[in-house]
Amino acid sequence: MNAIDGTDRQIKTEEVPPPSLLAIVLDTNPHAWAHLSSTLPLSSAVSALLVFINAHLASGNANAIAVIASHTHRAAFLYPTPSSQTSKSNANGDVETNGGEKGNAALENPNKYRPFAIVEQEILNNLNSLLTETHELHLTSTPTTLVGGALSLALSYIAKSTLLASPVDTLVSENPLSALADSETMHAQRVPLTSRILIVSVSGDLANQYIPVMNSIFAAQRKRIPIDILKLAGDTVLLQQASDATGGVYVKPERPEGLLQYLMMAFLPDVTARRSLVMPSAGGVDFRAACFCHRKVVDIGYVCSVCLSIFCSPNLPDNLCLTCSSYLSLRSAQTATPALIPRKKKKKKRHGADSATPGGSTPVGSSTPLHG
Amino acid sequence: MADSDYEYMEDASDDDYIGDKVSSSTRAHSGAAGGKKRAQEKPRKLQAWETSRSVQKITESIVQEVEDGTRHMSIREKEEERKRKRLRKDTKPFQRGIIRHVVLVLDLSEAMLEKDMRPNRYITMIKYTQEYVREFFEQNPISQMSVLGMHDGLCIRVSELSGNPADHIAAIQGLRFPRDPEDIPKEPKGSPSLQNALELARATLYHTPSHGTREVIIVFGSLLSLDPGDIHQTIKACVRDRIRVSVIGMSARLKICSEIVTKTNAGDESEYVVATDQELLRELLLATTTPPVVRTPQATAIPAESTAALMMMGFPSRVVEDIPTLCACHGILTTGGYTCSRCSAKVCSLPITCPSCQLTLLLSTHLARSYHHLFPLRNWAEVSWKRAREKGSRECIGCLTVFPEIPDEDGESGGNNGRELNGVDRMQADGDDSEEQKASESSRYECRVCESHFCIDCDMFCHMVLHNCPGCLSRLNPASEAQSSRDVEMTG
Ligand SMILES: [Zn+2]
Ligand SMILES: [Zn+2]
Ligand SMILES: [Zn+2]
Ligand SMILES: [Zn+2]
Ligand SMILES: [Zn+2]
Ligand SMILES: [Zn+2]
Numbered sequence: 001m002n003a004i005d006g007t008d009r010q011i012k013t014e015e016v017p018p019p020s021l022l023a024i025v026l027d028t029n030p031h032a033w034a035h036l037s038s039t040l041p042l043s044s045a046v047s048a049l050l051v052f053i054n055a056h057l058a059s060g061n062a063n064a065i066a067v068i069a070s071h072t073h074r075a076a077f078l079y080p081t082p083s084s085q086t087s088k089s090n091a092n093g094d095v096e097t098n099g100g101e102k103g104n105a106a107l108e109n110p111n112k113y114r115p116f117a118i119v120e121q122e123i124l125n126n127l128n129s130l131l132t133e134t135h136e137l138h139l140t141s142t143p144t145t146l147v148g149g150a151l152s153l154a155l156s157y158i159a160k161s162t163l164l165a166s167p168v169d170t171l172v173s174e175n176p177l178s179a180l181a182d183s184e185t186m187h188a189q190r191v192p193l194t195s196r197i198l199i200v201s202v203s204g205d206l207a208n209q210y211i212p213v214m215n216s217i218f219a220a221q222r223k224r225i226p227i228d229i230l231k232l233a234g235d236t237v238l239l240q241q242a243s244d245a246t247g248g249v250y251v252k253p254e255r256p257e258g259l260l261q262y263l264m265m266a267f268l269p270d271v272t273a274r275r276s277l278v279m280p281s282a283g284g285v286d287f288r289a290a291c292f293c294h295r296k297v298v299d300i301g302y303v304c305s306v307c308l309s310i311f312c313s314p315n316l317p318d319n320l321c322l323t324c325s326s327y328l329s330l331r332s333a334q335t336a337t338p339a340l341i342p343r344k345k346k347k348k349k350r351h352g353a354d355s356a357t358p359g360g361s362t363p364v365g366s367s368t369p370l371h372g
Numbered sequence: 373m374a375d376s377d378y379e380y381m382e383d384a385s386d387d388d389y390i391g392d393k394v395s396s397s398t399r400a401h402s403g404a405a406g407g408k409k410r411a412q413e414k415p416r417k418l419q420a421w422e423t424s425r426s427v428q429k430i431t432e433s434i435v436q437e438v439e440d441g442t443r444h445m446s447i448r449e450k451e452e453e454r455k456r457k458r459l460r461k462d463t464k465p466f467q468r469g470i471i472r473h474v475v476l477v478l479d480l481s482e483a484m485l486e487k488d489m490r491p492n493r494y495i496t497m498i499k500y501t502q503e504y505v506r507e508f509f510e511q512n513p514i515s516q517m518s519v520l521g522m523h524d525g526l527c528i529r530v531s532e533l534s535g536n537p538a539d540h541i542a543a544i545q546g547l548r549f550p551r552d553p554e555d556i557p558k559e560p561k562g563s564p565s566l567q568n569a570l571e572l573a574r575a576t577l578y579h580t581p582s583h584g585t586r587e588v589i590i591v592f593g594s595l596l597s598l599d600p601g602d603i604h605q606t607i608k609a610c611v612r613d614r615i616r617v618s619v620i621g622m623s624a625r626l627k628i629c630s631e632i633v634t635k636t637n638a639g640d641e642s643e644y645v646v647a648t649d650q651e652l653l654r655e656l657l658l659a660t661t662t663p664p665v666v667r668t669p670q671a672t673a674i675p676a677e678s679t680a681a682l683m684m685m686g687f688p689s690r691v692v693e694d695i696p697t698l699c700a701c702h703g704i705l706t707t708g709g710y711t712c713s714r715c716s717a718k719v720c721s722l723p724i725t726c727p728s729c730q731l732t733l734l735l736s737t738h739l740a741r742s743y744h745h746l747f748p749l750r751n752w753a754e755v756s757w758k759r760a761r762e763k764g765s766r767e768c769i770g771c772l773t774v775f776p777e778i779p780d781e782d783g784e785s786g787g788n789n790g791r792e793l794n795g796v797d798r799m800q801a802d803g804d805d806s807e808e809q810k811a812s813e814s815s816r817y818e819c820r821v822c823e824s825h826f827c828i829d830c831d832m833f834c835h836m837v838l839h840n841c842p843g844c845l846s847r848l849n850p851a852s853e854a855q856s857s858r859d860v861e862m863t864g
Contacts, residue, residue, distance in 0.1 A: 075846035083767050083774065142848060149846030152834075156770030156842050159833040211747065212840050214740035219838040222510070241737055289687045289736035299689075299713040300731070302682045305583035306467055306666075307746055308739045314682055326467075326680040 019062030020270040021161050021195040023154040024049070026078070028069045028127070029145040030134065032202035036233055040256040045232075046127065048260040049200065053123075054116045055268055066157050067123055069130055070150035073138040077153065078126040079119060145203045147239075148212030151227075155219050158195040162223075165193035194271045196248070197227045204234030207295070213238055220246045228267050232256045249279050293322060304328060452811035452828045468663040469585035470742045471683075472515035474508070475573040476501065476540075476589050478530065480523035480547070483594035484560035486623075489650040493593050493622060494560045496650050498548055501591070502541045504657045509537040511661040511745075513738040514723055515584075518576050519543060520569060524562030525598045527569040533576055535723055564592070566628065567599035570606045574613055583681035586615045588636075589660055591653075592629065593622040603628065607635050616664065618643040620656050663745050686713035686726065686733045700727045744839035752819050752831055754812035763825060765816060770830035770842045776815050819843050 026049065033042045057063050067078040076082075109117065197220065206213060220227050226248035229239045233256070243250040251266050253259070266280055288297045291312035301310040307324040319328050478501065484494035501519075508517065518533035519540050531543035542551070547558045569590065577586040588610075597603070610617065610632075617636040619629045625646055633644035647653035688710040696705035700717035701724060709718045715729040723734035755763075760778050767774045816825040824843025826834070834841060 073848040075842075077772060080772055082772055138848070146846055146848065148840065149842060149844075152838060152840040152842035152845050153770060155838055156830045156833055157772065159837070160768075160771035160773060160827070160829050163829055209845075211740070211743050212845050214737065215744055215839045217737070218741055219840075222837055245737060288689060289739075298687065300684060300686050303685050303739065304680070305471060305683055306680045308470060308742060310685075310736070310739070311682070314684070316682070319682075321680070321682075324467075328680050328682040 017060060017270075017272055018192060018194050019064065019165065020056075020060055020272075021064045021066065021158060021193055022053075022056050022270075023066040023068065023158055023195065023197045024053070025068050025070055025147065025150045025154055025197060025199040025201075027145050027147065027199070027201045027203055028071045028130070029143075029203045030072065030131075030139060031143050032145075032204070032233055036202060036256060040232065040259060045200070045259055046124070048263060050120050050123065051260055052263040052268070053119060054113075055264060057115065057119070059268070060270075064161065065119065066154065066161075068150045068153050068157075069127065070145045070147050071130060071134065072142055072145055073134070075146040075149035075153055076126070076130055077157075078123045078130070081122050081126055144205060144208065146209070147199065147201070147203070147206055148209035148216060151197070151199070151213060151216040151220075154197050155216055155223070155225070158197070158225060159223065162193045162195065195223075195225050196271060197225060198230065198267055199227065199239065199242075200230045200232065201236070201239055202231075202233045204236060206236050206238050207290075210238065213242065217242045217245050226271060230259075230262060230267065232259070251280055448815070449811035449813065452815070455828060455832055456811060467666045468745050469666050470512070470514065470663055470745065471581075471584035472512050472587060472663060473533070473577055473580040473584050474515065474517045474587045474589060475520060475533075475576050476505075476517060476591070477520045477522060477527070477569045477573060478544075478547075478591050479564050479593045480521040480528075480558060480560045481564040481594050482561050483564075483622075486593065488623065489653065495548070496653065497591055497593075498544060500650070500654050500657055502544050503654075504661070505537050505540045505544065507658060508661050509535070511741075512663060513741045514732075514734060516580070518573075520572055520576075521547065521558075522564035522566075522569050523558075523560060525565045525568070525600070526562075527565060527572045529572065529576075533580075536721075563596060563598040564594050565599050566590070566592075566597040566632065567601060567603040567606050570603075570610055570615075570617070570632070574606075574610060574615060577615055578613065581681070581683075583683065585664060585666075586613065587664065588615055588617045590617065590619045590629075591657075592619050592626075595624055595626060597626075597628060603632075607632055610636050616643070618660060619645070620653065621646040622653070623648070663742075684731065686731045687736055688713050688719075688722070688733050691718070749835055749839050749841055750820060751835065752817040752826060754810055755814050755816035755818050755825060756812075757814050759818070760814040760816055760825070763818075763823065765825035768827035768830055769824040769846075770826055770834070773827050773829075775825070775827070778814070822847060 026046075028042070033045075036042075053065055053067070057065060065079060069076050069078050217227070220242075225246065227242045227246045228248040229243045229250045231239065231250070231252040235252075240250055242248070249266055251262055253262050269277055269279075288299060289301055289310050290296065291298050291301060292309045293311050296312050298310070298312050301312060302314045303310055304321040304324065304326065305328070306326045307321060309321060309323040311322065316322060316328065320326065321328055478497060480494070484492065484497065486493050489496040505517065505519075509515070514535070516533050516535050517531075517537075517540055519530040521528045521530050530547065531540045534540075550557055570588065573588045577588075580586055615636060617632050619633055621629055621644065623646070625644070630641055630644050634641045637643050645656050647656050691708060691711055693707045693709075696707045697718060698704070699706045699709055699720050700712075701719045701721075706718075706720055709720050710722055710733065711718050712726040712729060712731060712733055714731045715726060717726055717728040719726065719733060723732065723738050725731070726733055755765075757778060760775075764778075765775060811828075815827065817828065817831045818825050819841050822841060822843040824841070826843070830842070
């Protein structure tokens with residue numbers, strides 16, 4: 001009797017793979033792509049990326065995509081198109097998703113699945129307008145890219161999408177304890193959105209965005225969003241740590257030309273599929289810290305207890321912290337074990353309390369009568 | 373008796389309200405007649421309370437019809453206001469005690485059997501504290517905690533001072549479901565003793581380094597404390613040891629608790645709070661995960677050098693091994709781990725104090741996890757319709773959600789004048805960060821640095837989880853400005 005409807009249906013819902021949202025952060029730093037142009041020009045990288053996006057969309061009915069460009073002077077959504085962007089391109093006589101001659105031509109190609117064509121069109125248009133609005137001034141002002149901003153955009157977009165997909169879930173994550181009361185009932189019915197972030201990175205040094213990127217990493221960690229890194233050029237410890245901390249994939253291909261291959265093999269499986277696959281891992285991750293004074297990598301550092309700045313030597317000018325200028329004592333840095341001399345204390349404590357007072361004599365609190 | 377019933381009937385026909393009252397008073401002692409009387413009531417016209425409510429219902433529906441739009445808005449605003457209340461009220465960068473040593477004291481006395489929290493206080497507390505411990509170490513990765521319990525006038529140690537959340541969670545769990553099947557699960561009984569708890573907490577915190585905080589957080593359900601000696605001596609000793617005590621009480625305030633809290637917090641009583649229901653208990657517990665503001669040395673009469681120190685820390689590298697070797701922390705064979713930067717002992721996990729040379733070992737990411745306490749993201753301002761029109765914002769920068777349409781200027785000046793003025797007022801109070809966070813009439817929230825507009829969900833996400841402003845970070849210039857304005861003015 002039971003088997004007729006209720007139970008069958010429940011099993012069915014569990015079998016469907018959860019919808020997956022992939023947020024791609026594309027590093028469009030012109031400096032770095034110029035270096036790469038002989039092996040992998042940006043245009044072929046983008047077309048490889050589009051194939052990859054189509055593959056992701058095709059592997060699940062409810063799968064969604066967001067593409068964010070991390071450029072030199074701004075980080076911007078490439079897909080979905082911001083409405084401010086749409087109006088601008090309209091004014092320029094450019095293509096909109098449904099109108100325009102060029103767009104129509106591409107969209108009406110009978111050999112292309114229409115949703116793919118729309119996504120491709122929007123990404124290409126937005127990328128074009130982003131690149132055309134880049135002036136020399138922007139390029140000379142900074143050699144790096146706004147990965148911190150792009151990551152923050154991706155995370156807030158994912159957070160909102162998760163919220164829209166299952167409103168209960170966010171309530172839980174917002175106040176982590178409220179879930180406890182009725183967690184049993186909720187787990188049964190919710191099909192959460194699984195999300196992940198892929199950063200296609202070509203830029204090297206990101207040290208100027210240390211704190212924002214770190215904050216993003218922790219946010220991703222808390223929300224269980226893996227950050228995958230495809231490092232085509234350059235090298236940053238920061239992104240290695242990002243993928244390591246969030247359980248993402250880190251790939252630094254030796255031959256960037258094979259971009260599509262790497263994308264399809266290493267990054268297409270979503271979180272659900274990865275559980276049953278052996279994913280490439282970063283191996284050794286450099287966890288050592290760089291000192292704030294010389295950016296020297298240190299094994300043993302001296303940390304200001306107020307602002308947590310790391311210094312490579314304990315001899316600071318006037319014993320003042322270089323970052324927050326607090327007066328720092330060195331006592332605790334050199335006396336290794338502070339738990340040595342609790343002699344005098346004991347008497348006071350005994351005086352204050354009678355025999356029932358526990359934990360008076362040793363820090364371990366052995367005098368406490370422990371019974372149930 | 374029968375007479376009184378008849379009287380009632382007459383009354384009812386005259387005046388519904390009085391009739392109702394009489395009926396309830398007679399019913400109390402009429403007993404058997406009650407059933408018959410109720411049967412007679414039926415054809416009677418509506419009771420006063422019934423009619424009044426239905427009238428209210430009608431007026432309500434009228435009101436709703438008249439100002440449907442605005443009323444809908446106010447419900448939305450209420451919702452957003454409730455959400456925003458949870459934002460940190462003060463985002464000024466204070467010097468905070470990042471390295472915390474916390475003793476969490478749980479009340480295991482019979483008062484915890486009270487059922488005003490479901491299923492009872494004890495089970496609620498056990499549930500919430502486990503979650504709390506996890507959140508605490510999420511927010512304070514380089515801190516230490518110990519859990520104590522009070523029952524039968526004693527204070528027992530539930531878990532030792534350590535930085536490993538799993539230990540504490542297992543220990544708290546073990547109170548109800550002991551891992552050793554021989555043990556009987558702890559049921560709350562007897563009376564608590566604040567003095568014994570403070571003494572044991574003091575002993576626990578005694579040897580902690582001076583640059584860290586020493587905190588005692590007491591979840592206290594009872595309305596009494598059974599102390600063996602003079603608790604005032606203990607309070608004095610706590611003040612001397614610069615221990616600060618926070619108390620989360622239940623159901624009522626106690627003089628002795630407020631005295632403990634006031635004395636150990638340099639006259640500040642705000643650390644004594646009372647949870648009236650389980651939601652509040654959860655929120656109050658969570659509130660203590662934010663590191664406390666470091667008081668100026670004058671207030672605590674502590675020499676300046678002991679509050680700040682340069683700490684020697686090791687940043688070990690991870691080793692990958694094919695052959696298992698002994699770890700220094702558990703003494704078991706493991707593959708891989710981290711080697712101490714000073715003595716090369718292998719440890720399993722970080723952060724940890726090296727078991728052989730006592731060096732604090734951690735990753736630089738552990739330090740980075742605390743940065744958002746030091747450089748908090750400023751709260752965003754509510755946006756009036758006027759401001760929204762000025763900026764012409766149509767969608768959230770962070771998630772591209774479309775905002776509600778900005779109403780026409782003339783239409784608004786006619787009908788919505790009061791609201792508009794209100795909005796202007798709010799914008800004027802703009803500079804003040806510490807005021808209560810309210811809902812915005814236009815559903816937009818503006819970052820004061822980059823002037824981007826965000827939706828409520830992004831507002832909550834960015835301030836509670838991300839601690840970044842996506843607007844500031846996705847532009848080159850505001851980003852650098854933001855960085856400089858985020859520079860901290862530290863006092864200390
Ligand atoms: Zn240095
Ligand atoms: Zn400092
Ligand atoms: Zn071990
Ligand atoms: Zn060591
Ligand atoms: Zn938003
Ligand atoms: Zn901003």
